[in-house]
Amino acid sequence: MRNTLVISALLTGGLSSLAEAPLTPKQLEFFEKKIRPVLATQCYSCHSAAEGKAKGGLMLDTRDALRKGGDSGEVIIPGDPKNSLLIKAMKWDPTEGLEMPPKTKLDEATLADFEAWVAMGAPDPREGKAASIKKVFWTQEQADNHWAYQPIAKPVPPIVKGDWARTPIDRFIRAKHEAAGLQPAKPADKRTLIRRAYYDLIGLPPTMADVEAFEKDTAPNAFNKVIDQLLERPEYGERWGRYWLDIARYADTSGDRTGGNRRNPIYPYAWTYRDYVIRAFNEDKPFNDFIIEQIAADQIDINDQRDLAALGYLTVGKRFDNDVNEITEDLKDIEKKIVKILEQKIRPAVAKDGGDIKFKEFKDGIVKVQLQGSCSGCPSSTMTLKQGVQNLLRHYIPEVKEVQAV
Numbered sequence: 001m002r003n004t005l006v007i008s009a010l011l012t013g014g015l016s017s018l019a020e021a022p023l024t025p026k027q028l029e030f031f032e033k034k035i036r037p038v039l040a041t042q043c044y045s046c047h048s049a050a051e052g053k054a055k056g057g058l059m060l061d062t063r064d065a066l067r068k069g070g071d072s073g074e075v076i077i078p079g080d081p082k083n084s085l086l087i088k089a090m091k092w093d094p095t096e097g098l099e100m101p102p103k104t105k106l107d108e109a110t111l112a113d114f115e116a117w118v119a120m121g122a123p124d125p126r127e128g129k130a131a132s133i134k135k136v137f138w139t140q141e142q143a144d145n146h147w148a149y150q151p152i153a154k155p156v157p158p159i160v161k162g163d164w165a166r167t168p169i170d171r172f173i174r175a176k177h178e179a180a181g182l183q184p185a186k187p188a189d190k191r192t193l194i195r196r197a198y199y200d201l202i203g204l205p206p207t208m209a210d211v212e213a214f215e216k217d218t219a220p221n222a223f224n225k226v227i228d229q230l231l232e233r234p235e236y237g238e239r240w241g242r243y244w245l246d247i248a249r250y251a252d253t254s255g256d257r258t259g260g261n262r263r264n265p266i267y268p269y270a271w272t273y274r275d276y277v278i279r280a281f282n283e284d285k286p287f288n289d290f291i292i293e294q295i296a297a298d299q300i301d302i303n304d305q306r307d308l309a310a311l312g313y314l315t316v317g318k319r320f321d322n323d324v325n326e327i328t329e330d331l332k333d334i335e336k337k338i339v340k341i342l343e344q345k346i347r348p349a350v351a352k353d354g355g356d357i358k359f360k361e362f363k364d365g366i367v368k369v370q371l372q373g374s375c376s377g378c379p380s381s382t383m384t385l386k387q388g389v390q391n392l393l394r395h396y397i398p399e400v401k402e403v404q405a406v
Contacts, residue, residue: 027123034113036126037139042101063124072098081118090114190215197226202235237282244277248294248313273312335362337397342369346389357389365401367393 023031039060046053048061058070069075075086089098092105099105106114117123143149157171164184165171177184188196194214198206206214214226230236252270280290292300294313302308339359350357356372369389390403 203239237278272309
């Protein structure tokens with residue numbers, strides 16, 4: 001019986017073509033934590049479809065490709081890590097002359113994981129087409145070493161040539177200059193410098209009196225005084241708060257509801273959120289407080305009741321209220337034509353009698369609409385739908401065969 005199974009397997013393409021037994025939760029966890037990350041980070045660059053490379057005729061990004069092997073034959077023998085070519089190559093076995101990965105040998109713990117994996121039968125969930133490398137998660141070690149999760153440390157400013165650098169930050173910039181073979185730009189004259197400062201910090205030009213006063217000020221800290229004065233001006237918060245308000249999609253009205261009988265609601269207290277943002281910039285509010293207040297100002301202790309306006313972040317942005325007519329970006333061209341005709345030629349007419357009509361769907365030549373207001377209960381709505389709406393849409397859009405109310 002055993003010989004029959006082996007012969008059958010060989011005739012149908014080898015042991016790799018036999019049906020795989022379902023992986024146990026323990027096997028799946030072992031592969032995802034110990035095996036897949038190493039294959040993705042250390043092997044796929046030379047042996048995957050995503051990279052378009054198959055060195056030695058070997059692909060490692062799917063189970064079938066791994067079992068098939070490469071120019072040197074099969075690379076794993078499930079249950080036998082000692083005689084598996086993949087394990088020998090990972091160990092840089094001198095008798096085989098193979099080194100995988102070629103630049104850096106894997107550590108002993110990783111090699112032990114792969115030996116254990118092959119010993120348990122090389123369970124592999126990667127069926128079908130290879131997954132993109134970009135979808136593979138980082139290893140825990142890579143995540144732990146990411147710069148964003150490192151303890152904050154004070155860097156040591158590099159030693160640079162010349163006297164251009166005046167501050168520690170300048171020394172970092174000058175070091176980059178030197179590495180790139182660049183020379184710093186010449187210092188700007190005082191007239192240019194004050195214009196840059198004004199536009200950068202408050203978005204407005206200096207007056208001639210401001211320029212002349214700065215040009216006459218010969219004190220070493222003359223420019224510092226200009227900066228301090230600008231930071232104290234309310235225009236500073238107005239200038240830089242705009243960027244956050246854009247992110248929050250701030251508006252005094254919904255803005256996207258205009259025309260016909262459509263409502264255009266005004267948010268009468270939206271300005272309180274705008275002023276909160278401006279005040280936060282002008283008062284140099286800590287960023288963590290700035291974020292927390294916008295998410296949960298009503299759930300924390302606050303010293304200034306005006307800070308409750310921070311919750312405007314959750315209420316003054318763009319919204320759709322589940323109105324299909326307002327979400328036209330995802331509609332097909334023909335659907336946009338239907339909506340346009342409904343908006344311009346039909347809705348204004350039915351609105352005069354207290355009704356409304358909204359586009360719902362277009363499929364197989366049938367336009368489905370929703371009748372609202374007085375239209376929804378009117379006995380003559382069916383006649384209006386057929387003789388009015390349907391005929392009008394068919395006149396402008398030949399693809400329309402029928403209009404139905406839903």
